[in-house]
Amino acid sequence: MRHLSRTFFAAVGTAAIAVGAMTTGAVAQSPAATVAVPAPGGGGYAGCYRVTHTIYGPYQMSFCLNSNRKGTYKVTGGGLNCNGGLDWYDQGGGRAQIDLYRASCGRGTDWTGDSLSCRAGSGPLLQGGVGGAIAGAIAGGLGVPVPSIPSYGTLACTYYPVAGGYSPISVTAKRT
Helix, strand or coil, X not given: CHHHHHHHHHHHHHHHHHHHHHHHHHHHHCCCCCCCCCCCCCCCCCEEEEECCCECCCEEEEEEXXXXXXXXXEEEECCEEEEEEEEEEEEECCEEEEEXXXXXXXXXXXXXXXXXXXXXXXXXXXXXXXXXXXXXXXXXXXXXXXXXXXXECEEEEEEECCCCCCCCXXXXXXXX
């Protein structure tokens, strides 16, 4: 029995060394290996944006889209300071829908629960995020490169107000 266990452990040890050598060789020979990682919710839209020009007079707008399909927005100008929540939906094909919640702006004024229909604009597709962070975080300097999840740098949107007397307008939002 003692002879059998020594033989067994010797065989297992030899196999482990062989597998280790093959793995090391494979990593050294294939520096471009990638691992498929599902995109976190939000894909390329999650992040913060600023509308590049004023809307409906003196108002400036910015918003943040979270990976859980929620977010926040801010409208300032003309003596108003509005902070509200939003829901957003990835509609596929480079399109997203953003629905604003009605928000109190102080001084007896609210910002209405308007909506934006957006498409990924012609701005640069930014690289980075999850892939680079995972690859850089692996201990010992050994890591498997993971494809980065691209982020949209610009959104071209149509802003649809719910208040009467206002027409839809085109706006451009740039990632901040």
